[in-house]
Amino acid sequence: MSKSFTRFSGTMAPLPIQNVDTDQIIPASYLKVTDRSGLASGLFCRWRYRDGDPEGEPIADFVLNRAEHADARILLAGDNFGCGSSREHAPWALVGYGFRAVISTSFADIFRSNSLKNGLLVVPVTEEVSASLFDAVAADPAAEVTIDLEAQTLSLPAGGETNFEVDPFARRCLLDGTDQLGYLLNQASSIQAFEAAHPARLDTRSG
């Protein structure tokens, strides 16, 4: 499902807002889809378009509408990005738009988990690094960073690099394309043994 991800360089789209919730990333009106496609136009649509309508007038000063950030494939966001609803439509929309990674000081748990299952790398950084990246992109929108998942390093525009944490299993899955469901299916005998030792106390068909 997810693309393999090793090393990636690019410019950043700065979104210096804290606590961006998944309702902002993709509003509930887009959740009626039965597949994963077609969500890119809804990405941040209430901030991106007048009246939230992708057919309507773009809001000129929103970061995704600014020419200098049109090619950015890395989102630079404020603290606690992706809080709120568990909707996986949020990373689907970000990936559909073309984002490969999100950099923030912190991420909500479910968003982090969902993103890593869809080839969207979440890169946690310190407040100092975050501030320096926002400064760098303000000074030069073409400032580039390089994310190296193998080495778990982020190369900074001003030179130097910083390490970042990523769940080792998710990293392995992203690097070698390991399929998480396949990994679970391979545990069938352990699951069967567990079920034999722990009879269910419930049958939902009895209601």
Place this chain on the structure above:
Amino acid sequence: MSRPRTLFEKIWRRHLVATEAEGLPATLYVDLHLVHEVTSPQAFTELAERGLPVRRPDLTLATMDHSTPTDPSIDTAKLRVLDPEGSAQLDRLLANCERHGIPLYAMGDERRGIVHVIGPELGATQPGMTVVCGDSHTSTHGAVGALAFGIGTSEVGHVLATQCLLQHRPKTYEVRIDGRLQEGVVAKDIILAVIARLGIGGGTGHVFEYTGEAIRALDMEGRMTVCNMSIEGGARAGLIAPDDVTFAYLEGRPMAPAGDAWEGAVDDWRSLPTDDGAAYDRTTTLDGSALEPMVTYGTNPGMAIPIAGAVPEDDAIEPEKRASFRKALDYMALEPGQQLQGKPIDVVFVGSCTNSRYSDLVAAANVLRGRKVADGLRVLIVPGSDAVKRQAERDGLAQVFVDAGAEWREAGCSMCLAMNGDQLAPGQYAVSTSNRNFEGRQGAGGRTFLASPLTAAASAITGRVTDVREVLS
């Protein structure tokens, strides 16, 4: 004698198919998988593409709640015309459940309701279980002492196919509420105060366990309200240790153990509470007796104040957070230092998986009985399940609402997330008993003040943000 363990740790250990190892997550068994129409279709597609069956349809339960109409005049046929997309999603759930033998409470089924209302109501969610659903408010079921948390759609597929999840063990966070609540202060006020204290990311990476006298004194539905909003504090799950209140609630419910199995289950459940001397990774304590009715002013649930208070001034906000604070106030069209009490509103919504249970409706009805909704105000009362609706109609609560001038609706998520046509118009203000005041959550441009059912009912009478204690005194 084993070392003292927390409630969380006991449940976690019981469900390990494989323990966490160097670089590898644990494999955690799921006792109950709840499913709804919005976050499941892509997961079923994944199974179909791989030719996989659902491993345990007998541990899976589906309902329709997010995009179902609450207007009693809209039936399935009308819905196909009014909302073809939503209707197609409901049809997809029906087809998927039929194909895999999953019990589904579809529109018209009298067991149907909001997934987090019907789970406990049916006795399906029980102490010591692991419960998951593609919905962040799955934390609700922690009120019975189950480890319950929201998952994404990829994980919905994992559970459908294997009844297991790959998980890293979260940390534990004791949230202790001492003392007794004052008159007019209820479960919703506790959890809004907790989130205001810890911040909406305060619980990230943790499971909350709520303890203390004020929590013990809550009935089960109050405990569900508290656990429901754990995710708004960043914690995926919230737990409350099972006790006699829990057992009395569960006994006799359709899916609860019965007969000899009941006695055995209760004996087991009594072993679950956190042992004396067990350590949490973090602890915080609030004085419940000092809590006031709470109301939010901003665009996340942590932006809450006591109802008699004022929106913070700029200088009370950390400098790096001021831009986001100002953005929230701009959206809400409020000023720093402004009082919320007395602010005119357009809509009152009593409903959602946070506050749509029978006791929530009783609380609202007690305020509204013999009174009228303010002129020009729209008041929606949306029961959490068909069972709650029928009980409220039997006991005369529905009539209280109708007599007061409120709309009495069918069960569903409704205006909490505004997927089904129940929504605010741009610029409107609502006092809402739901769980999220995010920008546009209740309709594009809509502005939400989150509060308790008591505060919502009091505000329905005056048409303004109102302290229930003034109405009742």
